[in-house]
Amino acid sequence: MSSNSLNVPGELNLLITDEIVTERAIQAMTQIDPERLHAAISAEHSGVLVSPQEPGLTDDESARLSLLAAQLTAGLQIEDDDRLKAIIEALNAEIHLSTRNIAELIHVPIEDVERVLQDPQSVPADVKLPIAIRCSYLMSTITQARGR
Structure with a gap:
């Protein structure tokens, strides 16, 4: 993974699979509709942002979800x-x-x-x-x- 890209669904699914966070917790953090959130994190997209058209996320929701994924992964590695x-x-x-x-x-x-x-x-x-x-x-x- 390059420093410029983040596979948002992959990173969030890894956190869920490893029981670090639940999908319900991500929904509570982002306040994104549960069905649209599930579709977005289940998608096999990669790149900086989840495509807002396919999973039904707004641009704002997509950006917030991407930011959350980055902060819960790379951001927590800061000393x-x-x-x-x-x-x-x-x-x-x-x-x-x-x-x-x-x-x-x-x-x-x-x-x-x-x-x-x-x-x-x-x-x-x-x-x-x-x-x-x-x-x-x-x-x-x-x-x-x-x-x-």
Whole structure:
């Protein structure tokens, strides 16, 4: 598989076959109609996106399903330290929260957030864990506030 292509039905079926996730869970995550979702992940298509015409998915649903497949497979291979740093950087760049804003919102010293940004491997796990959990919660909160 090249870095530019993803066999979405194949990847999702592998996750289902390996009992990592169920089709019902994928439906709950995507909110795609169960029958259309089943048709899409049962299809033998390959490429970056599932073809929206054949399985009856909209372009938006096809894109969301492709993104989910990528995030549940390759995305979970990212190292935790790198992921935490990226979350904080996203809060800075995309949400326009300063490091101080983040520290205040998640109730940790600003120095700890700054250390995670500078060198996450040097920060003790007992310091990183609350930052990671709370930043994850903050990202979830922001996602919900943005609507669908």
